[in-house]
């Protein structure tokens with residue numbers, strides 16, 4: 001370390017109140033030897049000591065066609081091979097020889113990341129680097145500048161890890177730099193990271209990089225840098241460590257639309273709404289509103305899609321707000337299922353087995369911090385979504401009690417949601433009680449097979465005659481389609497009188513499109529007709545169960561139904577009657 005300090009001082013670096021030391025775990029860092037005041041320069045480095053991309057390229061012109069990282073990594077590896085004859089020897093000599101990023105993990109260590117986002121990405125990242133290294137080798141083997149035999153994959157990987165764990169943006173010294181490039185600043189890279197630490201990096205008179213304190217630092221305290229608002233995933237990949245309860249942590253969520261039969265149409269709509277970015281970052285207390293907006297489009301049924309696209313570009317089609325109860329409930333259900341799936345994979349992981357060495361226990365510690373953070377963010381997000389679901393269900397029930405039934409299809413009807421909806425917090429801590437409350441509200445609001453079979457004995461008897469017990473579960477959609485026809489005969493007495501009044505009058509271009517499904521529905525009609533009109537079953541008289549009625553009820557079902565998971569984890573269908 002002394003040699004490094006001398007090299008810095010000889011070359012004009014200043015850091016009068018800084019001492020290099022190790023903490024109780026042996027990690028190197030910088031400590032204040034005297035109090036440091038806000039705005040005081042902690043350290044300054046003459047830019048001639050920078051290892052920049054530009055410098056590396058000047059020394060390695062044969063790598064012209066390769067990217068920034070490849071050039072910088074090759075330069076660093078080359079300087080390390082030069083040993084004492086390198087100008088940077090004193091600096092390279094203090095660099096860690098092992099940086100615990102997942103790129104260096106053994107198979108056993110990698111197994112601890114199984115099921116996480118990182119677990120999927122590391123191998124492909126390594127392959128990419130290996131290809132890049134092969135390219136470098138191909139190019140340098142023709143020149144004399146580089147000690148090709150010494151340039152091993154292990155050395156190249158080390159250089160890549162040094163760059164990811166110590167680099168600063170090249171933009172600092174080259175503001176016109178349009179690409180994202182990196183540069184190494186000896187000394188300035190000796191400070192450890194603390195999230196939200198107040199500190200600034202300043203270029204002085206184009207020849208000096210200064211680290212300036214943002215707050216008071218007592219003598220003896222560690223002086224921290226701020227590597228930026230980095231998640232644990234970024235910190236682990238780039239730097240090989242994680243921060244417990246990292247306030248800048250996130251979980252990455254990618255909306256998957258490829259299976260949707262209306263994928264192209266929805267992607268076009270998302271593009272026109274400037275919502276085509278499918279990758280989102282969920283934070284501890286924040287779900288990006290763009291993700292909710294995007295999911296509203298992705299869960300649209302055909303009727304909602306057609307009607308939404310027809311709306312004039314006005315406040316009416318503001319997708320940043322709920323566009324209808326069905327759509328919103330479907331969106332929240334889809335989102336909560338996505339979160340649950342991600343969470344379950346993490347909860348089902350095996351515990352960290354096979355920890356032997358100190359290195360392994362350090363890796364396991366970091367992996368655990370990362371995974372615990374992911375679990376916590378997912379659980380919080382789930383709680384936020386459930387609380388939104390409760391609000392929307394309560395509002396819907398209230399509207400239904402006040403007979404505020406809008407026109408079909410239920411899309412872009414103004415929903416009066418209070419401000420809590422967008423600011424829903426996670427102040428409750430018992431997720432199970434919220435699931436039960438949600439289930440009760442869903443049960444009160446929706447028309448489900450369980451419910452109609454309970455309240456209508458005649459219908460229930462007939463359905464039990466037609467369908468076996470197992471089929472009643474798997475054919476919930478058919479049963480509800482039959483129920484729509486059945487109940488439309490008794491509108492006056494119906495519990496959902498207002499809904500049926502609106503539904504029987506529904507006849508617009510959308511229902512006409514259903515004529516295209518005529519053949520498919522005729523087949524269904526021919527299959528059902530002998531069963532439902534059977535005099536022993538007595539569900540329908542022959543004249544009631546017509547093909548037109550089946551077209552109408554199938555259409556209403558598709559417009560109004562949602563699929564949801566009840567408290568017993570059973571997948572159910574329900575008709576949202578508003």
Ligand SMILES: C[S@@+](CC[C@H](N)C(=O)[O-])C[C@H]1O[C@@H](n2cnc3c(N)ncnc32)[C@H](O)[C@@H]1O
Pocket residue numbers: 027028029096099165166189190191192193194238239240241242243
């Ligand atoms: C730019 S260096 C910082 C100074 C460093 N300790 C060194 O090796 O000179 C970045 C490395 O320091 C360590 N580091 C920085 N901040 C840390 C933190 N808050 N917790 C744990 N390790 C940290 C990590 O190993 C990281 O790869």
